[in-house]
Amino acid sequence: MTLLFAGDPLPGGPEQDVALGQRLLREGFGAAREFLRVYSPAPTAAFSRRDSLRPGYLAAVEAVRASDFAPVVRPQGGSLAAYHPGSVVVDHVFRTPDAAQGTTERFKRFAALHAEALRGFGIDARIGAVPGEYCPGDYSVSLAGTRKLVGSAQRVTRDGWLFSTVVQVTGAAALREPLIAAYAALGYDFDPPTVGAAEDGAPGVTVEAVTAALLSAYGATGPAQPPPAW
Numbered sequence: 001m002t003l004l005f006a007g008d009p010l011p012g013g014p015e016q017d018v019a020l021g022q023r024l025l026r027e028g029f030g031a032a033r034e035f036l037r038v039y040s041p042a043p044t045a046a047f048s049r050r051d052s053l054r055p056g057y058l059a060a061v062e063a064v065r066a067s068d069f070a071p072v073v074r075p076q077g078g079s080l081a082a083y084h085p086g087s088v089v090v091d092h093v094f095r096t097p098d099a100a101q102g103t104t105e106r107f108k109r110f111a112a113l114h115a116e117a118l119r120g121f122g123i124d125a126r127i128g129a130v131p132g133e134y135c136p137g138d139y140s141v142s143l144a145g146t147r148k149l150v151g152s153a154q155r156v157t158r159d160g161w162l163f164s165t166v167v168q169v170t171g172a173a174a175l176r177e178p179l180i181a182a183y184a185a186l187g188y189d190f191d192p193p194t195v196g197a198a199e200d201g202a203p204g205v206t207v208e209a210v211t212a213a214l215l216s217a218y219g220a221t222g223p224a225q226p227p228p229a230w
Contacts, residue, residue, distance in 0.1 A: 003029065005037040006224035013043040014070040020227055021091035022075045025162045028095055029228050034091040036220055037227060040109045040207050043084040045069040045178055051080050056185035061179035076164050079188060082178050086171035087212050095160035103156060106163055111139035114150045114165060117217040123201035127147035131189025134179050147196025169210045170195040
């Protein structure tokens with residue numbers, strides 16, 4: 001049984017949103033082993049734990065705050081990713097003692113799923129790193145290999161795995177300012193034009209349409225329920 005959680009950001013803001021997937025991974029909820037949460041977030045700058053150990057981390061935190069993005073530290077790997085109400089976040093949790101197996105295969109499988117969902121809008125979605133992209137990864141999904149549209153990060157524990165994905169749908173320009181300042185403070189390479197959104201390849205596409213396409217791709221037919229309030 002898969003529980004689907006959908007709806008608005010949590011009342012506690014980005015910090016609570018980021019913590020929910022980790023808590024579902026650690027504690028579960030009811031009898032379900034698998035959870036899918038899909039939502040559009042408040043402006044968030046999600047740092048990794050690796051980022052938080054960099055000498056420029058505190059300066060990067062102040063930089064994203066100056067752009068009105070809430071800084072949080074997520075449990076997954078990678079490096080800083082920014083997202084906002086023009087993005088769709090998918091947190092996929094599966095509780096299993098065998099989570100350490102198939103980590104790369106999950107990246108491949110979900111990258112293919114996300115790319116195919118975007119191709120349904122006529123977007124030239126390609127899998128592979130874009131030189132100079134934020135939160136670089138071999139399984140990023142881009143617009144024609146030039147602008148990053150989708151990024152994923154994974155956490156594996158003895159309880160299972162948490163696979164988190166951000167799909168940028170609209171408003172790429174609003175993401176560049178906090179990323180430029182924060183990546184400079186952290187000392188990472190970053191090429192601002194590589195930040196893209198689905199609307200770059202499909203003008204007029206909406207968050208609602210992409211959310212529906214992702215739910216269909218995951219086979220999530222509902223019923224959706226509000227996230228648990230611990």
